[in-house]
Amino acid sequence: MFKGKNSVEDLAICGGKPLFNEKLHVGRPNIGDQAKFLDRVKDILDRKWLSNNGPLVQEFEKKIADYIGAKHCIAMCNATIALEITTRALGFKGEVIVPSFTFVATPHSLQWQEITPVFCDIDPRNHCIDPGKIEALITPRTTGIIGVHLWGSACDVEAIRSIAKRHNLKFMFDAAHSFACSHNGKMVGSFGNAEIFSFHATKFFNTLEGGAVTTNDDDLAAKIRLMKNFGFSGYDSVIYIGTNGKMNETSAAMGLTNFESISTFINANKRNYTAYQEGLRGIPGIRLKTYNEQEKTNYQYIVLEIDENVTKISRDLLVNLLHAENIIARRYFYPGCHRMEPYKSYFPHAGMLLPETEKVCQKVMVLPTGASITPAEALMICSVLSFAIENASLVTKSV
Numbered sequence: 001m002f003k004g005k006n007s008v009e010d011l012a013i014c015g016g017k018p019l020f021n022e023k024l025h026v027g028r029p030n031i032g033d034q035a036k037f038l039d040r041v042k043d044i045l046d047r048k049w050l051s052n053n054g055p056l057v058q059e060f061e062k063k064i065a066d067y068i069g070a071k072h073c074i075a076m077c078n079a080t081i082a083l084e085i086t087t088r089a090l091g092f093k094g095e096v097i098v099p100s101f102t103f104v105a106t107p108h109s110l111q112w113q114e115i116t117p118v119f120c121d122i123d124p125r126n127h128c129i130d131p132g133k134i135e136a137l138i139t140p141r142t143t144g145i146i147g148v149h150l151w152g153s154a155c156d157v158e159a160i161r162s163i164a165k166r167h168n169l170k171f172m173f174d175a176a177h178s179f180a181c182s183h184n185g186k187m188v189g190s191f192g193n194a195e196i197f198s199f200h201a202t203k204f205f206n207t208l209e210g211g212a213v214t215t216n217d218d219d220l221a222a223k224i225r226l227m228k229n230f231g232f233s234g235y236d237s238v239i240y241i242g243t244n245g246k247m248n249e250t251s252a253a254m255g256l257t258n259f260e261s262i263s264t265f266i267n268a269n270k271r272n273y274t275a276y277q278e279g280l281r282g283i284p285g286i287r288l289k290t291y292n293e294q295e296k297t298n299y300q301y302i303v304l305e306i307d308e309n310v311t312k313i314s315r316d317l318l319v320n321l322l323h324a325e326n327i328i329a330r331r332y333f334y335p336g337c338h339r340m341e342p343y344k345s346y347f348p349h350a351g352m353l354l355p356e357t358e359k360v361c362q363k364v365m366v367l368p369t370g371a372s373i374t375p376a377e378a379l380m381i382c383s384v385l386s387f388a389i390e391n392a393s394l395v396t397k398s399v
């Protein structure tokens with residue numbers, strides 16, 4: 001037991017042999033009916049219409065807009081480009097307030113355009129931007145606010161809306177994690193000036209690579225639609241700086257196919273979430289993120305907070321132990337965007353203004369879920385955690 005000293009592999013509980021023969025990953029793709037997907041791909045090939053607003057992309061956009069109740073959905077090649085295009089279309093410049101506790105794509109989409117991301121601290125209860133800390137960051141150069149709906153929940157939309165209104169700022173949401181989720185009974189997708197979804201392979205609902213912007217603003221939607229196609233307004237006329245943000249037909253085929261299985265995917269996540277709830281109950285020092293059962297959620301991330309004062313074993317050592325058992329837990333979003341380049345060099349003291357972000361970055365661990373994980377596997381993962389914590393003194397001595 002925990003015999004090794006030098007490498008992650010040496011840490012494995014069962015004498016060097018991992019508990020799972022194959023790696024269990026966070027973000028293993030959910031895949032719907034393969035035959036239906038392949039039929040759609042065959043149609044694409046027969047039709048010889050592969051990209052540039054093809055029929056499947058149009059069908060996909062309509063399905064998504066109807067599902068979330070937004071007026072417009074513009075499908076994109078990924079959420080990062082969708083963020084870049086939307087922030088540009090909204091006229092963001094100067095400074096924009098964003099949380100640092102997010103995937104680095106959120107601030108990168110701004111910095112890519114030489115807009116300064118001003119990092120705001122988070123609310124430790126939901127890991128989302130703390131509206132109470134936004135106003136102190138507003139300067140004459142501030143043009144907007146981006147909230148990030150993390151883990152399948154939503155930010156405090158109402159508080160952000162009223163701050164934006166008071167200061168005449170535009171605001172939007174990075175909803176990469178929160179497709180198929182609701183907030184106060186309304187589907188995420190039509191809050192703020194616009195919302196962005198990611199349909200990357202690792203998201204519970206994927207289009208291989210992909211993303212979308214949704215909005216109720218007709219003018220904004222029209223502008224974004226042109227900007228994702230180089231700014232072309234006709235065959236020979238360009239009216240904006242644009243880029244290539246188009247979703248291709250194969251991605252739309254995957255999206256339409258997976259959309260037909262969306263409740264199966266959510267049920268699998270929920271089933272695993274319930275198993276994790278049961279398996280983690282009573283393990284001291286571990287808190288599983290909770291969801292408001294009155295709202296819709298996708299349960300796509302199993303998010304734990306490790307209180308090292310109680311577990312007596314560090315979050316990082318627990319992650320290493322899990323990896324040794326082929327359980328590829330992740331430390332999203334360690335170490336925080338403000339500790340990554342170029343932000344680390346630009347704002348070396350940012351951490352002093354982000355105490356909650358700093359704490360949460362040291363505590364969070366994300367465990368595997370999705371249709372390829374079974375509740376039995378989830379329970380075994382909990383047993384590994386329980387075993388490691390019960391034997392904390394042995395483990396910490398042996399490494």
Ligand code: T4K
Nearest residue numbers: 025026027028029078079080103105176198199200201202
């Ligand atoms: N905003 C937020 C809040 C986001 O979380 C993200 C993306 C974005 C914006 C930008 O969205 P996109 O531009 O990507 O549409 C992964 C994803 O690549 C990224 O989309 C996601 N967030 C982020 C949270 O996770 P990494 O760097 O952790 O990826 P990677 O390659 O380590 O993959 C994660 C795990 O998934 C691996 O353990 C293996 C598994 N995997 C992955 C792929 C691609 C598979 O089993 N099969 C696969 O095909 O970023």
